[in-house]
Amino acid sequence: MNFPVEKLPNIEFKLDEPLSKYTFTKTGGNADVLAFPKTREELIQIVDTARVNQVPITVIGNASNLIIKDGGIRGIVIILPNFKKIEVSETKVTAEAGATIINTTIAAQKAGLTGLEFAAGIPGSVGGAVFMNAGAYGGEVKDVFESAEVLLPDGHITTLTHDDMNFSYRHSTVQDDGGIVISATFSLKRGNKDVIQEEMDRLNALRRSKQPLEYPSCGSVFKRPKGHFTGPLIIKAGLQGKMVGGAQVSMKHAGFIVNVKHATATDYMNLIHLIQKTVKEKFDVELHTEVRIIGEDKK
Known part of the structure; x- marks a missing residue:
């Protein structure tokens, strides 16, 4: 594996890192290289360096709906816990890929925005939720998704709309084209904060009782x-x-x-x-x- 970590001294890397530390199952083999970029620029540097050196890239989110086999992952694995900013503007919520979908629903509730309640207990990241078109209790990401910033394999960032994503059951187009979700914007509606919180509490209680x-x-x-x-x-x-x-x-x-x-x-x-x-x-x-x-x- 020929990924020159020494050429990117400002980026945090871990070599031969057990991925069982990062998965919800507490299982999984080692990553050849695990990267924790702090900025978009660092993420682009990693992708560009991997492409030039023909090193495969794997991105994992919160690894809550993921099994990593015991032989681990060759190449470079990217994880985005540093990408966790959530912003609310009017009736839209924009969250970076490493933010949890739970924290995103909390931000929406505090702003009096309804539509994300179904995701109140989903333990994944925003990037993973978009990637998988995550859903629960009759709702799916596609129902509220407006757009996403995606880093393409060639190193360019583009904006993909709802139509671009080709959402279906637990599927989106980024599963097919190798893109990395950087952030996503959800289009919501005005609602009553107390009613929204009650629905989130109801669904979380249901989850705790059944799962x-x-x-x-x-x-x-x-x-x-x-x-x-x-x-x-x-x-x-x-x-x-x-x-x-x-x-x-x-x-x-x-x-x-x-x-x-x-x-x-x-x-x-x-x-x-x-x-x-x-x-x-x-x-x-x-x-x-x-x-x-x-x-x-x-x-």
């Missing part, structure tokens, strides 16, 4: 198959509570896999494959993963 937030997890593992609900299918298959290594199908919500005993990413992958195989055999239903799975298998 296994007490354990590390990667969030909802599977996309909802047409005509079915994933959790009940897994329960009917007799797999609730099933363990592979330290990974378990949650007893609280069968659509989640939790790390109960020092699980590895391989444990997660093997349990996912077992669930898919069993549900297909029993009900002839194919389960496709919603969680993003990246990296290399351990050799």
Whole structure:
């Protein structure tokens, strides 16, 4: 791997860094190079240097709906915790990619803006939420998205509109073109602060009651198959509570896999494959993963 970190002395890098420190599952192998740019200029420098040296780039957000395999990630991994500014102007909220979507919903509520309540408990970053068209409780990012600043692989920054993003279920165009979301603007409506807060509180209480937030997890593992609900299918298959290594199908919500005993990413992958195989055999239903799975298998 030929990424000359010494030529970018002002940027924070960590070499051979365990990505398990940064994922919600507490699993994942090492990154060859992990970068923490502080400014757009530093981000552009990293992308330009990687392109010139033909080094692959991977961006991870809050890693809340992500499995990184135990072999880690080759090339350079970029994480954007320094990009966390949130600004409100009239009925629009603009948040940098590293800001949490939760903090963005809080900023909207404080400004008396409604539309983002569905995301009040989503633990991801704004960049990840746009990338994945994150959603919950009947709402999706696409419902309130206006535009995003995106750094293209050639080092140029462009603005992508709603139509440019080609949103679909847990998908946006930046998944296909290698762009890096720098910031996003959401178009909201005026509302009553107390009513907005009540809805956020209701949804957060619902999340706490139904989801296994007490354990590390990667969030909802599977996309909802047409005509079915994933959790009940897994329960009917007799797999609730099933363990592979330290990974378990949650007893609280069968659509989640939790790390109960020092699980590895391989444990997660093997349990996912077992669930898919069993549900297909029993009900002839194919389960496709919603969680993003990246990296290399351990050799």
